[in-house]
Amino acid sequence: MNHDETETGAPLLRVRDLTITSRLAGASRTIVRGVDLDLAPGEALAIVGESGSGKSMTARALVGLLPPGVRASGEVAYGGRDLLGLRQRQVAGVRGSEIALIFQDPFTMLNPLMRCGEQISELLRDESGRRLGRRARREQAVRRLAEVGIEDPAVADAYPFQLSGGMRQRIGIAAALARDPRVLIADEPSTALDVTTQKEILARIAELQRSRGMGLILITHDLRVAFSICDRVAVLYAGSVLETGPAAAVEADPRHPYTHGLLLTEPPGDRRLEQLPVIAGAVPDADEVADRCAFADRCDWATGDCRAGRPELRSDGAGRGSACIRIEAVAAELRSRRAVIQDGVAARAPAAGAALVEVDAIEKRFDGARRGSRQVTALDGVSLRIDADETVGLVGESGSGKTTLGRCLLGLERPTAGRIVVDGIDASDLGALGEAERLRFRRTIQMVFQDPYSTLNPVRTIGATLREALLVHEPRSRDVRGRAAELLERVGLSAAYADRKPVALSGGERQRVAIARALAAEPRVIVCDEAVSALDVSVQAQILNLLADLRRETGISCLFITHDLGVVRQIADRVYVLRQGRLVEEGVCDEVLDRPRDPYTRRLIASIPSGDRRWLDADEPAPAVAVVEPGERR
Template structure:
C-alpha cells in the first residue's frame, strides 16, 4: 500500500468519438499528495483542473474516460465501481454551489445522518448528538438540523456542505471552487474554517480555484494547468515570488490590486484553446509575450527549476524567474461634476418585500453623472442588486423617486408606454451569468438583430457585425450559439446586446464575478473603453473592492438596505470611515497565509 494519500501518474482524460477518433481533454498529469498536505490546482476555465480533480473520485461526466495510474487511499481506481466505496469514507467532494449538494426537500439533520454508520442512524439520541457535533465543528448551532436548505444563507449552506462532506471522516477532501459564489467576508470565514478543520484532522486537501490569491493563502503547493496540461508545479512561496512559466506570471499580473488603481489591467489576449489544438507545441504559445520558434517546435517537457518546483517552458533557462508586473499605476480619476450632467438620481428609495422582517432598501440616495462610473458594493442582502433592479424597472420601489434622463417617477409602472420605451433605451442591464441571459438555441447574430430591431435600429448583418466589433468580437461570432463561446465571449455578447439601443447608462450586476481573472481584466478594460468612447455612464454592482478600485470613480457602500458610506473610490478605499467598509477591505483575498489567521 502506498504511503501517499493520492498518487496519480500519467493521467489522461479523453472523449471517445463515434468515428473512432478520440478527443483528448487532459494528458500527462502527475500528482502526489502526502497525508495532511494541501495542493491548489489553478487555471482558467477549460484548463482541465476540474476534470483532473474529478478523476480522483471517478466522477467524470458521462462519456469521458480517465486513463493512467490513479491511486487514492491505497486503492487503485481503474473504474467507477472501485471508487464508489471510497466516496465520503476515504475521499470526499465539496462543490462550488452547496445548494446543488443538498436535497431541498429534506432537513439538514437528515442529510448529515445519511453519511453516518448504520448503528448511529438507527439510534435517535446518538444520531441527534452526532448531527449536533458535526454542525458545531463547522460553526453552526444544533437548531440548524431542523431547517431546510432554502432557510439558510449562502454561507450557512456552504458550512452544511462542508459538514456533509466530512461526516464520514475522509482522508482527502477535494474542494471545487468552494467560495466562488460567496461574498468576500463569507468567503474568508469559509476558507478559515476549511483550513482549521484540515489542520485539526491532518487531512489532505485538494482545492480547485481560478483565484491565485486564495490558492496562496490556503495551500502549501500549487499546480498550474492550461489547455489540459501541467505548466508549473511547486511550493506556494516559490511560485508566488518567482513564477517560472509565463502563464503563471500572466495570471498573477491580471489580479486586480485593491491598494492602487492601474492604467489598465495586464491580461494575455485570447482564451484557452482545446487540448488537441495545441498538442504539438507549448499550449500557451499563441498568447505568450515571450514566444519564439522554439516554443512551437514541440511540446516542452517539465523541467526542474528548484526543490519540488518544475515548469514546462521551452525558454526556462534564458528567461529565468519572471518579474511580477502589475502594470503602470494611474492617478485617481478626476471627479465628474454632477451639475447639468446628472443622468440618474435616486432619492429616498425604499423597497419592502412581503413577509420580510426588514426592508431591502431603506431611504437610499444615489447619483450617477453622464460619463461617470459608479460602484455599488456590499454583501448579499445589502440591497445593491435590488437597487439596480429598481433602476431598470425589474423591481417596483415602495418609496422614493427615480430621476432618469430628465424624467422623475416613483415607479416604472407610472410611465406611459411611449415614455417607458424611451427610457428602456436609456438604461440597459448586463447580468452576472451571460449563459442564462442568452437564448441557448438562437445564434448570436439572431439575438443581436432582435435587440436592434426592438429599438427601431437597422438590424442587418453589417449592423450586427458593427455591434460585435464594438465589444472586441469578429463578425464570424454571429453564426455561433452561446454554448460554442467561452465565458468571456458570452459576456461580450451580453454587453453587445445591452448596447443595441445605444443606452446612456449601463447597469452591470456582478458582471465579472464569475469570470476567470484574465478574462475579468479583459472585460473591465472593455467597459472602460466603452465609457470613454460612447460618453456612457456605468453603475457597477459588485462585492469585490479590488474590482471597484480599478473600475469606478465613486462608490456607495450598502449594508442592510442602507448606504453607510459614499465618496470618491480612492477616498473610501484609502480612508474608510465606517467599520463595515473596513471589514470588506480586510476580507479581500491576499497572497498571504496570514490573511486567514
C-alpha cells in the same frame, strides 16, 4: 492509507499520467493529458488555471464522478490501490469515507427535500457498522454543524432553500467531512460567495484541514486564494500541468510565462491602473496543442522550438517544476516585468452638474413567502446619484440589497417608497408612464447580468439576438446586419461571431455579446450586476478594460454592482457601500478604500484575499445570520 506509508514519506494521494477523454456523438476529445500530482498527509495543494483547463474534471476523476461518456486512464494511487482500476461500488466506498468532494454550488450536493441535519448524519454508523439512532444522528449533526461555525441547533431542522449561500456551503462542508475523510477536494468552494463569506468558508476549511491533518486539494482560478491557504500550487492549462512548486515560491518567482500572465492580470487592491494587463486569446482544446507547448499561441516569448514538440514538466530538484523550454532565457525578463510597478491613477472626482440618475430615499419591502411571516426590508432609505460620464460602484455582501437596487433602477421592481429619476424621467413606477416615455426610459438604461448564458437564447445565433435587440428599439431600422456586426466589433469580437450560437463561445465572449446587446439601444447608462464575478482573472481584466474603453469612446455612465473591492477600485469613480439595505458609506472610490470610516467597510476590505498565509487569521468576520425566510430577496 496505512500509517506506515505516511511515516515513510509516501504521498497520501499519488496521481500519474492522468488522462481524461470524452466520446460524444462518435467523436473523441482529450480534456486532460498526462497529469502528475502528489498530495502529502496534512498538505494543501492548489490546482489553478482558467476555465477550460480541466481543473474540475481532474477533481471528478479522482473520486470516480466523471459524467457519462467521459473516462479516465492512468493511475490514482490511494491506500495501496489504484482507484481508476476499481469498480464503481468499490470507488463509492472510498468516496465520502476516505476522499470527500465539495462543489462550487452546494445545491449540487444537498438534497432540497431533506433537512440539513439528516444530510449530514444519514451515512454515519456506530462501531459495529449499524446506522445510528435518530437521537444520536441529531447529536452528531449538531456537533458537525458546530465544527463549521454554526452554533444554532435549529439549522439542523432547516431545508437548504431556507439558508443563505454561505450557510449552504457550510452545510455542504459539514456533510462532506461527516465521515472523517483523509483527503478533501474542494472545487471552487468560494467563487460565488461575497468576500466576507468567502473568507469565513476558506478559514473554516483551512482550520479543519489543519486540526484533522487532512490532505486538501483546492481547485480555484483565484491565485490570491490559492497563495493564502495552500502549501503548493499546480498550474493547469489546456489539460496539462505547466508549473508546480511551493505557493510562496511560485508567487514570488513564477517560472512559466502563463503563471506570470495570471499574476499580472490580478487587479491590484492598493491602486487603480490605467489599463489592466491581459493575456490575449483563450484557452485552446487539449487536442489542438497536443504536439506543442499549449501556451505558445498566447506567449510573448514563444519561438519555433516551442511549437516543435510538447515540452515535459522539468523539475529543478528543489520542488519547482516548469514545462517551459525557454525559462532560463526569459526568467530574468519575467522578473523585470513583475518588478515594474505600474503607477496608480486617481479616480475622477465627481463632476458638477445635474444627475443623470438620481435615487432619493427609496425603500423596497417584500412580503414573506409564508402566510403570516414577517415582511422583509431589502432597501431602507437608499439615495445615490450617477452623473454623465461616470462609473459608480455599489458594493456589499450578498443580501445587502445591491441587486434589488439595480432591478428598481431598471423598472424590474417597483420601490415601496421613494423616487427614481433617470434622465429626467420619473421611473419610480413605469406603469404610470406613457408609452413614449417608457420607450425612452428603456433606451436610456440597460442591464448586463452576471451570467450571460442564462440571458442568451441557446438556439439563436448571436447575430439574430443582436438584430432582435436593434429592432426592439428601432423597429424601422435598416441594415440591422451591418449594425450587428458593428456592435460585435465595438466589443472586440469579429463579425464572424454573428453566425455562432452561445454554446460555441467562452464565458468572456458571451459577456462581450451581452454588453453588445445592451449597447444596441445606445443607452446613456448601463447597470452591470456582478458582470465579471464569475470570470477568470484574465478574462475579467479584458472585460474591465473593455468597459473603460467604451466609456472613453462614448461617455456612457455605469452602475457597477460587485462584491469585489479589488475590481471596484479599477472601474469606479465613486462608490457606495450597502449593508442590510442601508448605505453605510459613500465617496470617491480611492478615499473610501484607502481611508474607510465605517467598520463594515473596513471588514469588507480586510476580507480581500491578500496572498499572505496570515490573511485568514486577521480580523475574522463574524458569522452571517443562519436562516433566511423563503422569498427574502435582496
